[in-house]
Amino acid sequence: MAQPLWRCGVFMLALLPLLFWFYQAQQGLLGPDPGKVLLEHLGEGALILMLLTLSLTPLQRITLWSGWSLIRRQLGLWCFCYASLHLMSYLAFLLNFDFSRLNHELWERPYILLGFGAWLILLLLSLTSNAFSRRKLGKNWKLLHRLLYLGLVLALLHLLLILRSDFGSWMLYAGVGLILILNRLFGLRSP
Numbered sequence: 359m360a361q362p363l364w365r366c367g368v369f370m371l372a373l374l375p376l377l378f379w380f381y382q383a384q385q386g387l388l389g390p391d392p393g394k395v396l397l398e399h400l401g402e403g404a405l406i407l408m409l410l411t412l413s414l415t416p417l418q419r420i421t422l423w424s425g426w427s428l429i430r431r432q433l434g435l436w437c438f439c440y441a442s443l444h445l446m447s448y449l450a451f452l453l454n455f456d457f458s459r460l461n462h463e464l465w466e467r468p469y470i471l472l473g474f475g476a477w478l479i480l481l482l483l484s485l486t487s488n489a490f491s492r493r494k495l496g497k498n499w500k501l502l503h504r505l506l507y508l509g510l511v512l513a514l515l516h517l518l519l520i521l522r523s524d525f526g527s528w529m530l531y532a533g534v535g536l537i538l539i540l541n542r543l544f545g546l547r548s549p
Contacts, residue, residue, distance in 0.1 A: 361428060368429045372436040375403055376443070393451025400444035401473075405513050405531055407437035408480075412506060412538045416545070431487050434506070438484040441477050469519035472512045479509035507542060510535050 379399050382388050388395040411433040418426040453459055464470055483503055492499045514532050521528055
């Protein structure tokens with residue numbers, strides 16, 4: 359009985375920020391440029407969920423509690439959801455779905471390519487996160503899903519190139535990301 363409650367709790371915690379931000383947008387509480395604020399919140403939320411997803415294996419090793427592994431896929435899919443909403447917000451609020459401007463935007467703002475690369479990795483991992491893909495890919499499934507670390511690097515570079523100030527939050531995210539990457543490279547290995 360604890361498993362469904364644990365998963366339901368994680369589901370609600372991942373959903374609450376979205377509901378809160380959409381409520382704020384609907385009430386006009388996101389300032390003069392709500393689309394931009396929503397875009398930033400969704401991108402930061404995706405990054406936080408990516409870091410949380412990558413932290414589950416080290417947490418399981420440290421705490422010896424297998425419950426962390428029960429929510430890995432769920433958090434990964436939430437990360438993809440937030441990243442997809444972030445991408446849709448960019449297309450809607452900054453491009454107004456004017457795809458003729460996209461080529462110019464890509465050359466003017468290379469961070470868009472980095473973010474899109476991270477999103478493509480999340481898309482691939484989401485599509486192969488099911489049991490069928492895991493069986494079909496066998497040992498290669500784990501190798502494929504380690505691409506999330508590359509996605510993290512791309513997402514951090516994407517954020518770094520966007521920032522004009524507040525490098526403190528970026529340093530915090532990058533520090534946590536570096537610890538997780540170093541743990542994967544040199545730390546405890548998964549069985």
